Amino acid sequence: MxxxxxxxxxxxxxxxxxxxxxxxxxxxxxxxxxxxxxxxxxxxxxxxxxxxxxxEDGGIDEVLVGNICISFVYSLWEDNYRLALAKQRGIEKNDVRNELFRELGTYRHAIIHNLAIGTSKTEKLKLLPPVSKGATLRVDRYVFELIVSLVKKELYAIHVP
Incomplete structure (x- = not known):
C-alpha cells in the first residue's frame, strides 16, 4: 500500500x-x-x-489513498489481530485494549463517518498527530509513514511476552 x-x-x-x-x-x-x-x-x-x-505531494490523490490505508490498517487490528491476541491470552476480544489502535480508530471514525473532518476526539490525540475539530484530516505520505512505524513498533511490543 x-x-x-x-x-x-x-x-x-x-x-x-x-x-x-x-x-x-x-x-x-x-x-x-x-x-x-x-x-x-x-x-x-x-x-x-x-x-x-x-x-502533487500532499495532493488529493495522496491524501485519499492515505486515509483509505489507515482505515484498512485499523480494520486489520479490529478484525484480525485483536481477536488473535484475545485467543492467545484467553480473554474476550473487547478486553484487548491499546492506546495507539484506539487513536487509529478515532482517525478511522472521522474519515468514514465525518467526511475526514476532525472531531472533538481527534483534537485530543496524544500518539497520532491531532486534528482540530472542523479541520480536514489529511493522511499524506509523511503521516502515513509515521503511523506505519508506530504500528510496527506497537505490534512487536504487544506480541513479545
Whole structure:
C-alpha cells in the first residue's frame, strides 16, 4: 500500500510527459470512462492541470489513498489481530485494549463517518498527530509513514511476552 502513494509522482511525471509530447494544453479535459455493452459512461472529468495538482505531494490523490490505508490498517487490528491476541491470552476480544489502535480508530471514525473532518476526539490525540475539530484530516505520505512505524513498533511490543 505504501507503493501506491509513492507511485503518484511517477503518474504525475508520465502525465506531464504525455501532454508535452502530444502538444496538448494543460487545460484539456481528461475523461475516465466505464465501457459497457450498451455504451460509454463518463465517470470523472478533470483537466490535465487539475489531475496534476491532485497527484502533487500532499495532493488529493495522496491524501485519499492515505486515509483509505489507515482505515484498512485499523480494520486489520479490529478484525484480525485483536481477536488473535484475545485467543492467545484467553480473554474476550473487547478486553484487548491499546492506546495507539484506539487513536487509529478515532482517525478511522472521522474519515468514514465525518467526511475526514476532525472531531472533538481527534483534537485530543496524544500518539497520532491531532486534528482540530472542523479541520480536514489529511493522511499524506509523511503521516502515513509515521503511523506505519508506530504500528510496527506497537505490534512487536504487544506480541513479545
Amino acid at each position: 505504501v507503493r501506491v502513494c509513492f507511485s503518484l509522482p511517477g503518474q504525475r511525471n508520465n502525465l506531464r510527459k504525455l501532454a508535452s509530447e502530444a502538444g496538448v494544453p494543460l487545460g484539456t479535459p481528461l475523461r475516465s470512462s466505464s465501457f459497457t455493452l450498451n455504451g460509454v459512461d463518463d465517470i470523472h472529468t478533470a483537466t490535465i492541470q487539475d489531475q496534476l495538482l491532485s497527484l
